Amino acid sequence: MSVIAALSILMTPASYANLTTENLAITEPKSGELIAQARVFRLGDLLVELETNIKWSAVEQKWSNRREGWIQEVRSASDSAGVAELLAELESNIKWEAVDKRWRSRRDSWVQDCESAKSPRRLAKLLAELETNIKWEAVENKWRSRRDRWIEAVSRE
Numbered sequence: 782m783s784v785i786a787a788l789s790i791l792m793t794p795a796s797y798a799n800l801t802t803e804n805l806a807i808t809e810p811k812s813g814e815l816i817a818q819a820r821v822f823r824l825g826d827l828l829v830e831l832e833t834n835i836k837w838s839a840v841e842q843k844w845s846n847r848r849e850g851w852i853q854e855v856r857s858a859s860d861s862a863g864v865a866e867l868l869a870e871l872e873s874n875i876k877w878e879a880v881d882k883r884w885r886s887r888r889d890s891w892v893q894d895c896e897s898a899k900s901p902r903r904l905a906k907l908l909a910e911l912e913t914n915i916k917w918e919a920v921e922n923k924w925r926s927r928r929d930r931w932i933e934a935v936s937r938e
Contacts, residue, residue, distance in 0.1 A: 879919035
């Protein structure tokens with residue numbers, strides 16, 4: 782049910798007099814916002830898929846205690862900044878041995894980029910960049926056959 786339909790059920794005839802297009806703009810999201818939010822949700826799903834394919838041996842032991850809550854937070858995040866923060870959290874739990882040695886020189890600025898990510902496009906680039914720096918030995922074997930389609934999906938966002 783749309784916000785407008787819900788309002789029509791709850792409102793009295795007298796309250797319609799105070800209803801303006803400006804009031805509706807506050808309660809009814811614009812289509813661009815809905816599209817961006819849908820892109821963020823898809824990127825969140827792709828982030829969870831990546832995390833699922835990272836081997837336990839490639840992450841810090843403490844990650845096992847955080848993982849379930851982290852997944853719930855990713856799935857409920859509704860903006861790029863929220864997902865980017867969770868992306869950075871995952872990265873901080875990946876062991877140094879599991880990433881390319883060049884990642885050390887890029888990591889600090891990548892984290893800063895995550896902190897300032899405000900758009901799905903920027904989030905997608907950061908997500909793909911992290912995945913690109915994770916070594917093959919650190920991911921499950923099935924990731925090799927899935928990776929190209931995953932990269933395509935991230936690139937579409």
